Amino acid sequence: MAINLNNQKMVTLGLAFAAGLGLTLCIIALGIGVIDGEANTSAIGLLFVAGILLMVLGIIGWFAVVQPYKNFDDINVAQYHGHEHHHDDTNPDEPTEAPDPQSASDVVDVGHKGDPHGFGSAH
Structure with a gap:
């Protein structure tokens, strides 16, 4: 299975890897410093x-390539999502049908009066 990525996606992916590697190097450096008290501090x-530089370069490069500030989504403005809103053909001023009283009495009562647990009579 071949992965088909265009050039901008490859650059974006590489910058994300660089920033992630930078963060990983920072965490490893801090971990070594905490675990080994006599480690070479330099x-x-x-x-x-080096981790900080990689992370900063990755983030700045990502902002330069992707430019998220140009395509900022405003959550207060509705965007077209590909689905049309369909209206019902009913008139809201017309009264709707009342529920059938017979259908409400068709509900099965599993418990007996006086039996709060609904297990029925054991007699």
């Missing part, structure tokens, strides 16, 4: 800074 610092 190496941990460089790993952390």
Whole structure:
């Protein structure tokens, strides 16, 4: 199965991976610093800074490629969603039919009067 991605999607995916790798490097650097008290602080610092740089470059690159500020959705403005609203042909001023009283009495009563649990009589 071949994956068909256009060029912008590939760039967006690569930038997302870069930002994610940067965040992962930051977490690893912090984890090493917490676990190993005698670790080389300059190496941990460089790993952390490299993670921050990758994450920031990925985020800035994503904003430059995707430009989400140009396609901002306003939740107060309705957008076309592909479905037309169908109206009923009934007139709201006309009274609707009342429910049939016979249908309400067709409901089966499973409990007996005086039996609060509805188990019926055991006699």
